Amino acid sequence: MRGDRLFITVMLGPALIILALFYLWPMVENLRVSFTDLTLLRLRVGGQWIGLANYEEFITSPETGRLMMNTFIWLTAISVAVRLLLGLAIALIVNTPLVRHLRLATLARIAILVPWATPPVVAIIIWRWLLEAPNGALNSVLLALGLIDTPIAFLADLRTVWPSVIAIVVWNTVPLIALSLLASLQAVPADLYEAAELDGATRSAKFWHITLPFLKPTIVVLGLTSVFWTFNNFVYVWLATGAGPGTFTNVLATEIYIRSFVDFRLGYGAAIGIVMALIMAVFGYFYFRMIGRRQIEEVL
Amino acid sequence: MIFKHLTACLGIGARGVIGALMVGAALLPGVAQAADPVTLTFRFNDPEQKEMRAALDAFEKANPGIKVNLERMAWKDARDQFLREAAVGETPDVVHIAFVWAKEMGEAGALAPLDALIKAKPPGKGLSDFIAMDLATGKNGKVYALPWTTDTWAMVYRTDLLDQAGVKTLPTTWDDLRQASRDVHAKTGKTGFGFPAGSASSGSLWFLANYNWWSNGKALIVEKDKTFSVGVDKADVVGTMNYFKSYLDNGDTPKSMLGVSDWADPVIIRGLADGTIAIGIMPPASFREAINAYTAANPGKAAPFKSGPVPKGTTVGTSHLGGRMLGISATSKHPEEAWKLVQFLNDPSIFTGAYKSQFPAQRSLLQSVDFGPELKGFAEQLTHARTWGPYAEGPYAMGSMWNLTGRAFGAALSGQTSVDAAAGDLLTQIGKLNAGR
Amino acid sequence: MTLTSAPLNRDPDVTSHWHRRMFGRPGRLFEPLLILAGLLAILFALVYPMVFILLGSFKTQGGLLASATAFTWANYITLFTGGFGRFLVNSLVICVAATALSTLVSVNAAYVFSRFRFRGKGLIFGSVLFGQMFPWIVLVNPLFILLTQAGFTNSYTGMIFCYTAISIPFSVYMLTGYLATVPRELDEAALIDGASRYQVVWRIVFPVLMPGIVSTATYAFMLCWTEYLFALAFLTKPAVQTLPIGLYQLFGDDRADWGAVMAASVVTTIPTLLLFLPLQARLSSGLTAGAVK
Structure with a gap:
């Protein structure tokens, strides 16, 4: 229908034009730069075409293994897993009849909002102070409780630096998960539980067979969206540890920053960016294969 | 047809499309270009x-x-x-x-x-x-x-802590400094030399390492007949790394300093102000902050601070x-x-x-x-400070050297890698910078 | 009040059932205690960092450097006489405009994705979502060049479009999901009554979709409010700079006014909190409607 076609164009056009300009064009430009030796000092004149040299250097670099490990395992996998588990725990606790009965749920939901309303830059500053040694609040508490004898430099000690960074990320991002899961929990039909109780189901059985399956779609969506956000995130690691001690917490996004804006090698930084986008695209492909396909088919 | 439309947009060029797109938004306030x-x-x-x-x-x-x-x-x-x-x-x-x-x-x-x-x-x-x-x-x-x-940077001291530790004269060599720091820690339990040992890209170790090399008559980058090269060998780097590492290993500089890269970090300024750190190294503006913090907390009291040249600072000129x-x-x-x-x-x-x-x-x-x-x-130190000279003139990018040095020292000091490996790696990486430009 | 109208507290059956359980059976008191302890621990961990900042913002040097801890407004005075109010206004203008624009554009796009079949739809939808998967940091330079050529660095307009672009992918994704829960019969009935497609979108679908729109807009707002990479590069004049940049600048290299940093953190966080409070009950129920589907 001609009318529909016009309608589709008008409705879809603005979004696509904005995305084309602010995403597609810079992405294409970035792809081009990744094949050059462009530096920040020569941004005006432009770089020389060097083919795949940047990619080759990145792939063969001895650093790359650890960068991948840090980005995949520590920054992304563990932090997303902790976030989901903690978010689930918060949602379950807030949703218990006891908490509802005592009318604490609203208070809890307001409290959950606090970290979310805190911009990451602020969150990191606060946590750096809390984790500081020897006077930071956490050290003071642990010392007072007798759990440790000497203060721990949480963001400097190889044993604690990753858990600390993850703690910051989780604190700042768990509210989204907790509130979403809380909303889903409230949508679980009460008669399902009643029926199960009549059958004599234990509480853990009810959790595993009713609650969890009901939450699963939300968990999967939240988990995967969180993966995208976290994988590409540069701010947490950069401002919390500066990728240190040494290069211990360096991740792909901070490596891009160091290469592009410390070493001025824009071409090399661009190549890492392309590799990251490809990794996420592959990931995204499986994402849609696994859960998105059903959703897309139903939705579209 | 959407694609046709899209390619058409891109074809017009970014400027035209943005311009067209923003006609409606033109009424929004921007910066007035008077x-x-x-x-x-x-x-x-x-x-x-x-x-x-x-x-x-x-x-x-x-x-x-x-x-x-x-x-x-x-x-x-x-x-x-x-x-x-x-x-x-x-x-x-x-x-x-x-x-x-x-x-x-x-x-x-x-x-x-x-x-x-x-x-x-x-x-x-x-x-x-x-x-x-x-x-x-x-x-x-x-x-x-x-x-x-x-x-330039100079050493700063809490005179009261030095007195308690029996340190009579301000250190003039790296060994004196080492000893003074050890004495303070042993006698007062406080931090001796509270230097920022963190490895961020613009961290302070860069300066400390260079001061140390300079005082030994070496430099990371040297020039001879307009040819620039790396002027330290692995032994020099290992020596300097071990020197600073010994502070952390002995505990007179707490390990928490590994998380502090900035010379003006509140940990250091506060430490000096409240007397938990006896010795520091920093630019004058940061030192003034520490003095101000002390005066704010102890109104009316004379600030127990002194500044002095960096080790061998006035003999061979070892600050930047x-x-x-x-x-x-x-x-x-x-x-x-x-x-x-x-x-x-x-x-x-x-x-x-x-x-x-x-x-x-x-x-x-x-x-x-x-x-x-x-x-x-x-x-006193300012009259003896030296410029970066070959560092800035040569083909080695300062920012990259700064970053690499901070990373390598951070790796060595924190135990991420051995001192030996970190030193070797640093020299390899710095060497590559010459080829890269 | 919106907060108390949440469906949470209204389940007399469950409540009385638990009442019996809690107080009717001896020996099971440890469980409620455990739950309450867990709840308190969680609430404390979530809120304490912000309380720390709030208290610090009323002390000289944030209480970090000086041991003097008398209450003072000085940090806030320093902050606002130093022009921080300007950053707050800029952030509000840019984020509200970008949120409105992105939500508007996304509702339209989502409606098309949800209601029409056309060639290349899957590909276009996939490409829109791809925007979520790209590290922004590599976009800084190309975007900077683009914006400069168009004369849109240091302008509200450039930043608004930039933020619109970064919030579109997620917004379209969420809204398409929400729209699937709005019955198509609604559209069709209106069309039969002689309404145009545009009227259907704005008069029929929009009101029904409101909770979804509110929650999507909140996400978009948060994204803009906390963004600092683009703002750092594209906004260099204090007249247009946003809060995260103003905050970031308070850390000098040789010295920093930590009291002002804390006050600035509070000023940066409070508006979002105020924005959330009236929305939160709606937000949490609207949030997953799309995803759960």
């Missing part, structure tokens, strides 16, 4: 924004045809932001830069050569009165920036001559007015009024600065 007389933008990165604004108001009054907008960029981002802007010609007119940026920015075409302006209206008491002109001059002999302020310059952007439309502003900013009254945290880079003014008793060590 056309009346001449508007200069001055990017000033230090905290004295209010004081500087007041000075600029005076400048505007004296020069009715010129208006100056003040803006600020965090030092960490100032360098790459200006290069980015210069590439597209969207720059402030007068920029505040670090000593070591002038050459590269000039040679990259981002800063305008000042020779003609200097010749027409020489600044202050003439160019020869300005220190560090070597860093302001490009390979082609052109002057790209005017040194504005200078400082740091400072800021003023440059005029190559794409400034008003270089003459900008030069007028630069000259105004070099007036003696600026350094006694709006901008007191730094010392003037003019020899004649520097002599008359009243450093006060606490900053005596800085005054």
Whole structure:
């Protein structure tokens, strides 16, 4: 229908034009730069075409293994897993009849909002102070409780630096998960539980067979969206540890920053960016294969 | 058809499409680009924004045809932001830069050569009165920036803690310093030498490592007949790493310092102010912060602080001559007015009024600065400070060396890798920088 | 009040059932205690960092450097006489405009994705979502060049479009999901009554979709409010700079006013909190409607 076609164009056009300009064009430009030796000092004149040299250097670099490990395992996998588990725990606790009965749920939901309303830059500053040694609040508490004898430099000690960074990320991002899961929990039909109780189901059985399956779609969506956000995130690691001690917490996004804006090698930084986008695209492909396909088919 | 539409959009070119797209948004407020007389933008990165604004108001009054907008960029981002802007010609007119940026920015075409302006209206008491002109001059002999302020690092001490520890004289060698730090820790339980041992890209270890090499007559980058090379060997690097590592291993510098990269980190400033750190190393502005913090907490009491030269500082000159310059952007439309502003900013009254945290880079003014008793060590050290010389002139990018050195030392000091491996890795990486440019 | 109208507290059956359980059976008291302890621990961990900042913002140097801890407004005075109010206004203008624009554009796009079949739809939908998967940091330079050429650095307009672009992918994704829960019969009935497609979208679907729109807009707002990479590069004049940049600048290299940093953190966080409070009950129920489907 001609009318529909016009309608589709008008409705879809603005979004696509904005995305084309602010995403597609810079992405294409970035792809081009990744094949050059462009530096920040020569941004005006432009770089020389060097083919795949940047990619080759990145792939063969001895650093790359650890960068991948840090980005995949520590920054992304563990932090997303902790976030989901903690978010689930918060949602379950807030949703218990006891908490509802005592009318604490609203208070809890307001409290959950606090970290979310805190911009990451602020969150990191606060946590750096809390984790500081020897006077930071956490050290003071642990010392007072007798759990440790000497203060721990949480963001400097190889044993604690990753858990600390993850703690910051989780604190700042768990509210989204907790509130979403809380909303889903409230949508679980009460008669399902009643029926199960009549059958004599234990509480853990009810959790595993009713609650969890009901939450699963939300968990999967939240988990995967969180993966995208976290994988590409540069701010947490950069401002919390500066990728240190040494290069211990360096991740792909901070490596891009160091290469592009410390070493001025824009071409090399661009190549890492392309590799990251490809990794996420592959990931995204499986994402849609696994859960998105059903959703897309139903939705579209 | 959507695709056709899209390709059509891209075909028109970014400028046209954005323009069309933003017709509707044009009513939204933006920055007014006032056309009346001449508007200069001055990017000033230090905290004295209010004081500087007041000075600029005076400048505007004296020069009715010129208006100056003040803006600020965090030092960490100032360098790459200006290069980015210069590439597209969207720059402030007068920029505040670090000593070591002038050459590269000039040679990259981002800063305008000042020779003609200097010749027409020489600044202050003439160019020869300005220190560090070597860093302001490009390979082609052109002057790209005017040194504005200078400082260097010096050692700072809590005299009360030194007294308690029985340290009678201020350390003059690295071994003295090592011993003093150990004594303080052993006798008072406090931190001895509280140096920032973190490995961020712009961390402090870079300075400490170089001071140490310089005092041994070495340098990371050396020049001979215009050929630049790495001037330290693995043993030198290992030696320096082990020296600083021994503080952490012995505990007179707490391991928590590995998480502190910034010389002005509150951990250090507070430590000095509340007497949990006895010895520090920093620029004068940070030392003043510590003194101020002490005075605020202990009103009426004399601050128990002293500054002194860095180890071997006055014999072989082992601190860096740091400072800021003023440059005029190559794409400034008003270089003459900008030069007028630069000259105004070099007036003696600026350094006694709006901008007191730094010392003037003019020899004649520097002599008359009243450093006060606490900053005596800085005054002494300043006359012996050395410029980066070959570091800035050679093919090795300063920012990259700074980053690599911080990373390697951080790796060694934190135990991420062995000292040996970290030292070897550092030299390999620095070596690659020469090939890379 | 919106907060108490949440469906949480209204389940007399469950409540009384638990009441019996809690108080009717001896020996099971440890469980409620455990739940309450867990709840308190969680609430404390979530809120304490912000309380720390709030208290610090009323002390000289944030209480970090000086041991003097007398109450003072000085940090806030320093902050606002130093022009921080400007950043707050800029952030509000840019984020509200970008949120409105992105939500508007996304509702339209989502409606098309949800209601029409056309060639290349899957590909276009996939490409829109791809925007979520790209590290923004590599976009800084190309975008800077683009914006400069168009004369849109240091302008509200450029930043608004930039933020619109970064919030579109997620917004479209969420809204398409929400729209699937709005019955198509609604559209069809209106069309039969003679309404145009545009009228259907704005008069029929929009009101029904409101909770979804509110929650999507909140996400978009948060994204803009906390963004600092682009703002750092694209906004250099204090007249247009946003809160995260103003905050970031308070850390000098040689010294920093920690009291002002804390006050600035509070000023940066409070508006979002105020924005959330009236929305939160709606937000949490609207949030997953799309995803759960």
